[in-house]
Amino acid sequence: MGIQINNVVNAIVYAGIGIVIFGGAFLVLDKITPYNLWKEIVQEHNLALAILLGAMSLGLCVIIAAAVH
Secondary structure, three states, X not given: OHHHHHHHHHHHHHHHHHHHHHHHHHHHHHHHOOOOHHHXXXXXXXXXXXXXXXXXXXXXXXXXXXXXX
C-alpha cells in the first residue's frame, strides 16, 4: 500500500513541476511575440493563430514530459 501512495505522490509532484515549467515557457512565448496572443485569439477570432498556438503547446508539453520523466 505504501508503494502505491508513493507512486501517486511522485506523479503529482512531477505533474506540478511540468505544469509550472509549461506556464513559464508559455509566458515567455507570449512576451516574445510582437502582439497580445489572448487578444488576437479571443477578440480578433484569429483561428490560424489558435491552431498554431495549440500545436506549439502540445509540442512543448511533449518536450517537458520527456525531460521531467
